[in-house]
Amino acid sequence: MTLSASYARLPESFYARLAPTPVTDPRLVEFNGELAAELGLGLDAADADALAAIFSGNVLPAGAEPLAMAYAGHQFGHFVPQLGDGRAILLGEVLQASGLQRDIQLKGSGRTPFSRDGDGRAALGPVLREYLVSEAMHALGIPATRALAAVTTGEQVRRDGPVPGAILTRVAASHVRVGTFQYFAARGDVEATRRLADWVIARHYPAARDAAQPYLALLAAVTARQAALVARWLHVGFIHGVMNTDNMAVSGETIDFGPCAFLDAYDPQAVFSSIDRSGRYAYANQPLAAEWNLARFAETLLPLIAGTPEQAVEQATGAVLAFAPGFAAHWLDGMRAKLGLEDALEGDRELAEALLDAMHRHQADFTLTFRRLCAAATDAGAGVRALFTDPGAYDAWATSWRLRLARERRTPAALALAMRQVNPALIPRNHRVEQAIAAAVGQQDFTPFATLHRALARPYDDRDEFAAYADPPRPGERVLRTFCGT
Ligand code: AMP
Ligand code: MG
Numbered sequence: 001m002t003l004s005a006s007y008a009r010l011p012e013s014f015y016a017r018l019a020p021t022p023v024t025d026p027r028l029v030e031f032n033g034e035l036a037a038e039l040g041l042g043l044d045a046a047d048a049d050a051l052a053a054i055f056s057g058n059v060l061p062a063g064a065e066p067l068a069m070a071y072a073g074h075q076f077g078h079f080v081p082q083l084g085d086g087r088a089i090l091l092g093e094v095l096q097a098s099g100l101q102r103d104i105q106l107k108g109s110g111r112t113p114f115s116r117d118g119d120g121r122a123a124l125g126p127v128l129r130e131y132l133v134s135e136a137m138h139a140l141g142i143p144a145t146r147a148l149a150a151v152t153t154g155e156q157v158r159r160d161g162p163v164p165g166a167i168l169t170r171v172a173a174s175h176v177r178v179g180t181f182q183y184f185a186a187r188g189d190v191e192a193t194r195r196l197a198d199w200v201i202a203r204h205y206p207a208a209r210d211a212a213q214p215y216l217a218l219l220a221a222v223t224a225r226q227a228a229l230v231a232r233w234l235h236v237g238f239i240h241g242v243m244n245t246d247n248m249a250v251s252g253e254t255i256d257f258g259p260c261a262f263l264d265a266y267d268p269q270a271v272f273s274s275i276d277r278s279g280r281y282a283y284a285n286q287p288l289a290a291e292w293n294l295a296r297f298a299e300t301l302l303p304l305i306a307g308t309p310e311q312a313v314e315q316a317t318g319a320v321l322a323f324a325p326g327f328a329a330h331w332l333d334g335m336r337a338k339l340g341l342e343d344a345l346e347g348d349r350e351l352a353e354a355l356l357d358a359m360h361r362h363q364a365d366f367t368l369t370f371r372r373l374c375a376a377a378t379d380a381g382a383g384v385r386a387l388f389t390d391p392g393a394y395d396a397w398a399t400s401w402r403l404r405l406a407r408e409r410r411t412p413a414a415l416a417l418a419m420r421q422v423n424p425a426l427i428p429r430n431h432r433v434e435q436a437i438a439a440a441v442g443q444q445d446f447t448p449f450a451t452l453h454r455a456l457a458r459p460y461d462d463r464d465e466f467a468a469y470a471d472p473p474r475p476g477e478r479v480l481r482t483f484c485g486t
Pocket of ligand 2: 246247256
């Protein structure tokens with residue numbers, strides 16, 4: 001594994017250079033051999049000790065120029081001018097054969113100048129959660145940072161009580177966040193903002209370089225990717241939980257899987273995160289939160305946009321306002337696909353909304369409703385109605401759905417097959433994630449984690465051995481709250 005380091009070529013104000021703090025007894029929990037191969041890392045998957053040494057930070061790969069990135073961020077609406085990697089180290093970057101460049105970062109690798117009161121470490125539970133959920137998002141086809149490895153450190157970290165320490169190796173298109181731009185903008189450092197913008201354009205949005213106004217094109221491109229991303233979240237019932245500007249990657253990947261959760265029964269106002277008391281990041285508020293973050297991003301770019309300050313504001317505002325229609329179009333496209341509709345017809349939005357409304361009123365499980373709907377396209381008795389506390393509410397909706405399906409050109413079988421490719425059978429259900437974590441942390445039993453991980457790798461397939469993972473929680477199993485666990 002040989003790394004390059006383009007971020008380390010940026011000015012010294014962008015980061016603090018330091019190596020990970022070694023740990024006493026690193027042991028490999030999981031290694032993502034498929035991802036390692038895709039990245040061309042040339043690592044020997046059989047040599048667990050060598051992998052544990054690298055992914056604990058005890059041994060640095062060739063070419064590594066380790067650093068902690070500086071960033072700021074709005075946390076629940078309040079601006080914090082300095083956050084930064086308080087427990088993460090960017091080891092460097094890999095250039096894939098495809099020409100794509102990706103970051104390799106250790107999370108939980110020790111204190112940095114950005115740690116404030118934190119210990120710089122990560123606990124095993126949150127590491128396993130990020131591993132499972134980020135990989136599940138990828139398998140679902142949703143842009144997300146990836147998990148390359150998880151190791152335990154052999155050290156305890158103190159959270160509510162002592163818990164095993166661990167380190168996650170995260171792979172990302174990059175780790176530049178809206179908050180990275182805010183860090184320089186808040187300091188009035190226009191030159192640094194420009195350097196960062198140029199780096200981001202080169203890395204993620206090369207077409208913007210040739211636009212009449214590259215920084216405006218950057219803003220428009222980031223806005224477009226976020227609109228697509230958040231629509232995808234809603235389509236699978238994902239609730240990020242902590243959409244602060246420091247947790248929004250400008251690449252358009254889902255990043256930071258702290259208190260995230262998935263809907264069980266459909267409820268647009270669902271909130272799981274223990275720290276989200278006002279419901280700012282509730283399921284259905286996520287598009288608004290993303291647009292708010294993009295407005296903060298736009299503010300950082302104003303000095304780089306041509307014309308008078310008023311003209312810059314007007315143009316940037318225009319770019320951010322494209323979020324809402326972009327999101328609405330992606331949302332509707334995805335909902336059409338979920339309902340088996342290929343053609344775009346008048347009334348489709350209302351049809352989708354009517355189903356969600358009935359699901360909400362009658363507590364239907366989000367994932368199961370859409371999965372069983374795939375079978376209902378060919379078989380009237382597919383068991384969807386039983387998911388509603390009043391099955392008649394589904395029947396009434398299904399009558400209009402079938403009328404609409406009759407206008408489709410595809411055969412019912414073809415339509416059902418297409419629906420199965422967009423309505424997952426398996427998502428990382430909150431209670432399954434918690435069970436996997438509890439077994440690993442409490443009994444050093446990693447079998448539930450490994451099994452769940454295997455189940456989630458092919459979310460659109462019905463496989464008998466994983467059938468139970470499609471089930472909603474029983475009343476006593478329901479997870480009501482999630483915690484950052486930092
Ligand atoms: P997060 O909640 O993970 O988005 O982190 C918000 C900020 O807190 C970032 O600057 C993190 O680096 C920092 N942070 C979170 N946990 C720790 C920790 N255990 N030690 C030091 N810094 C931390
Ligand atoms: Mg974060």
